[in-house]
Amino acid sequence: MRQRNRRQGRRTSEGDGGRDRWLITYADLITLLLIFFVMMFAMSRLDVEKYEAITQSLQHTFKSGDSILEKGSGITGQADKNTHRNPDTAKKPQNSGSQELTERELAFRKQEQELQNLMQVISQYVKDNRLEDQIFVADEPQGISITLSDQFLFDVGKADLKPGSAPVLDKLASLFKNLSTVISIEGHTDNLPIVHASNYKDNWELSGARALSVLRFFLDQKHLNPDEFQYAGYGDTRPVGDNGTEAGRQKNRRVEIIVLRQLQE
Incomplete structure (x- = not known):
């Protein structure tokens, strides 16, 4: 009996010690983690x-x-x-x-002053000659826009300039002569189809021919520099008025001369 109690005591003592062995492994793990973070901190220190x-x-x-x-x-x-x-x-x-300021910035400033002077002169000319219903001047983001009504420039369905348009085009040519920029001439029409008696197939041809007639006046008669001009015909694709009314169609039939905000290379 005494021997059996002695054996049971020994087993209990060994069991209690086995349950505590995990603490040794845990302590080792914590120690290793501490060493790892110390090394990382030492490696991350900067040389100021x-x-x-x-x-x-x-x-x-x-x-x-x-x-x-x-x-x-x-x-x-x-x-x-x-x-x-x-x-x-x-x-x-x-x-x-x-x-x-750089040379290019100075050139832009000079050009902007020229454009503003141009707009003032043309606006005054239109007012003095009572042409407000035929010529419209506006300062647009791309440049100074001068819109000429087709009634002022052409007969219906034609692209030949009317004799009465010469004085205005003469005035514009004299102002364009000393400008160092590009001038875009753009023809526009309404959306009505071309009549069979016309010399032009459609509104694309008519708008392009009208823009070209204005360009030819500046080049052939006033001998302006062709390198400073460009032209295009847009037909009825860029309306400014309602093509459903006669007044709107009249606004759409026009030639726009735009003095661009663009320095020559």
């Missing part, structure tokens, strides 16, 4: 002096370089040296705290 040196170097590089998109030399200073177009930021003089 090296970081500041690299930062200053990058800032200097990006400030001194220019964009290769505009044929500049790039941040390395090696790209497109022979076709450099961007202003040199290191040598550009300062004027009252602001950078000096």
Whole structure:
């Protein structure tokens, strides 16, 4: 009996010790995790002096370089040296705290002043000659638009200029002579089909022929530079009025002369 109790005591003691063995493994795992995070922290520490040196170097590089998109030399200073177009930021003089305007910016400003002067002169000419119902002048995003009614320029279904249109076209030619921009001449019609007696197949041909007649006046009679002009016929695809009414169709039959906001290369 005494021997049996001794054996049971031994088993109980061994069982209690076995249940606590997992604590050793757990402690080892925690120790390893601690060592791992200590190593990660040590590896992630920055050398402050090296970081500041690299930062200053990058800032200097990006400030001194220019964009290769505009044929500049790039941040390395090696790209497109022979076709450099961007202003040199290191040598550009300062004027009252602001950078000096580039030649292209000055050219745009000069052109804008010319366009505004052109609009004032034409508007005054239209008013003085009481042509408000025949000629319309507007400042559009693409440029100064001068709209001429087809009643003022052409007979119905024709593209030959009326003699009475010559004085106005003469005035426009004298104003266009000194402009350094592109002038677009665009013909437009209403949506009514062309009659069989017309010399033109459809409104596309008629609108293009009318724009060409105005262009020919400027080139052949006034000898303006052909490089400064372009023309197109749009038929009835760009109406400004309601083609369902006679008044709207009359607005759509027109020639637009647009002095573009566009510098010549």
